[in-house]
Amino acid sequence: MEEKSRIVVMEKVYINRANILTPFGNSIQTNWNELLKGNSAVSKIDSFGHLKNFYAGKIENEIFLNLKNELKDNQHYTRLEIICISALQSIIEKSKISQRTAFVLSATKGNIDQLSDSLEKASIPNFAKKIADYFGFKTEPIIISNACVSGVLAVNVAKRFIEIDEFDDAYVLALDELTDFVLTGFNSFQAMDFELCKPFDKDRKGVNLGEAAACVYLSKSQEENSxxxxxxxxxxxxxxxxxxxxxxxxxxxxxxxxxxxxxxxxxxxxxxxxxxxxxxxxxxxxxxxxxxxxxxxxxxxxxxxxxxxxxxxxxxxxxxxxxxxxxxxxxxxxxxxxxxxxxxxxxxxxxxxxxxxxxxxxxxxxxxxxxxxxxxxxxxxx
CATH class of the missing domain: 3.40.47.10 (Thiolase/Chalcone synthase)
Structure with missing residues (x-):
């Protein structure tokens, strides 16, 4: 009996809403305005952990304290958790969260600065659960932690889950924080430039590190500017x-x-x-x-x-x-x-x-x- 081949047509998946929180501020437009001016969020840091006189992109205390003051029960959340909640808050709609809404989190280190207190506080699964509970997600968080490709890979994974009809939509949150652990690690590889980095340039010497949170909403239906x-x-x-x-x-x-x-x-x-x-x-x-x-x-x-x-x-x-x-x-x-x-x-x-x-x-x-x-x-x- 001749077997007929089947063509599987995947659902179209769209990225709709998005937001970023960086040293420039907590919106895409704020960031865009600074980029158009040619400004950099990377600045000289006199001292941080074991390192002195280097360049990095750090969210200043003034921005962080404003975020913290806007968050209820802020004493229950770490610095990184407050940054992430603040970033995601601007695109999330609780009415959109259902039993078929995925929450995908991308991070390489998470709350690693909490390791001195306890392993549980520092764990990425614990971190992801706190964020998910804050927004009322009904599904278990999906964690993507695969070095520096994690942010793109998290979107790819969310898209695949929607394509196979495991979920109808998904929120993807990507984050990492500037820590002594991260800085010391990259410095040990001799991979850091202690001046402003120069990608693809003949005089490039290495990377500057930074911190940010970024988030998107994916679904099968398109919205404006999808x-x-x-x-x-x-x-x-x-x-x-x-x-x-x-x-x-x-x-x-x-x-x-x-x-x-x-x-x-x-x-x-x-x-x-x-x-x-x-x-x-x-x-x-x-x-x-x-x-x-x-x-x-x-x-x-x-x-x-x-x-x-x-x-x-x-x-x-x-x-x-x-x-x-x-x-x-x-x-x-x-x-x-x-x-x-x-x-x-x-x-x-x-x-x-x-x-x-x-x-x-x-x-x-x-x-x-x-x-x-x-x-x-x-x-x-x-």
Whole structure:
């Protein structure tokens, strides 16, 4: 008996509402205004933990205290929890939370500063449960903690759950906090630049770190200013515990799989939001990967010199800023970039570029050889 093949048509999934909380403030528009001025949220820090005289993106006490004062029962929440609740509050609608609403949380360290008090306080599952309970989520939190690709991967996972009809919609929250643990760890790798970092530049020396919270709402239906997720992928190149593949293998494969799902070719991508950490090997790997895929002429930037590397928040923070660039049809310069420093060419912007942006590629790469990418398409509103 002849077996008939079946074509499975996946539900379209859209990113609708979004918000970010950074050293610039607690809204996308506030952040956008500062970015247009060419300002950076990264500043010099005299002393923090074991380090002195370095650059990082830190949410100042004045902003944090305002957030704390706006939150009821704030004594029950840590600094990071208050930041996350404040960020998510602006897009969440309790009427939207049902038994089929997912809550996906991305973090690499969570409340690690609470480790001296107890392991439970420091655990990411405990942290996620507190946030979920605050907003009244009815499902167990889904935690994504996969190095620096966590923010993009969390969106990808939420999208997949909606596609297979496990959930109707999802809130994704990505976050990380500047801590002595994180700073000391990156410094031990000799991966930090003690001046403002220079992604893709010939004089790049390393990364600045930062902190932020970013969140989005995903659903099967589109709202005003929505973005459809055309494709996504996550592939590990298993190269090294910290160093990326020198040939960009995992990133190339991830982009190829995402483009296949999106049913587009590389020349249809209008803009690339790169990971761009300003470390020697990450920027070189990304440049090689983009060249292998004939995307060396595609307008590309890194936001790391604007915000620092915000770890578990970085992928989603930068994706949201990429969406804002598409809405405004304006691609931002790669801050603090002067001259290309990779072995192959790239179109790294040193000035803001006014152009039509409909399809976005966002890439993330992290320790352990992890890579995650997502492709979005701007939905044209009637």
């Amino acid at each position: 973005f459809q997720i055309l494709g996504e992928s996550s592939i590990n190149d298993a190269n090294h515990i910290s160093g990326p593949s020198r040939t960009g293998e995992g990133l190339v494969l991830s982009i190829e799989v995402a483009m296949k799902e999106a049913n587009i070719s590389s020349n249809e991508i209008d803009y690339i939001s790169a990971h761009g950490t300003a470390t020697l090997y990450n920027d070189e790997m990304e440049a090689i990967a983009f060249n292998r895929l004939q995307m060396d002429k595609t307008p590309t930037n890194s936001l790391k010199a604007f915000y620092g590397h915000t770890l578990g928040a970085s992928g989603l923070l930068e994706l949201i800023i990429a969406m804002k660039q598409a809405e405004e049809n304006l691609v931002l310069k790669s801050h603090n970039f002067s001259e290309i420093g990779t072995s192959v060419p790239l179109n790294i912007l040193n000035e803001n570029l006014q152009k039509e942006v409909n399809i976005i590629l966002k890439t993330s790469s992290g320790f352990g050889g992890s890579n995650a990418v997502i492709i979005l398409k701007k939905v044209q509103n009637d």
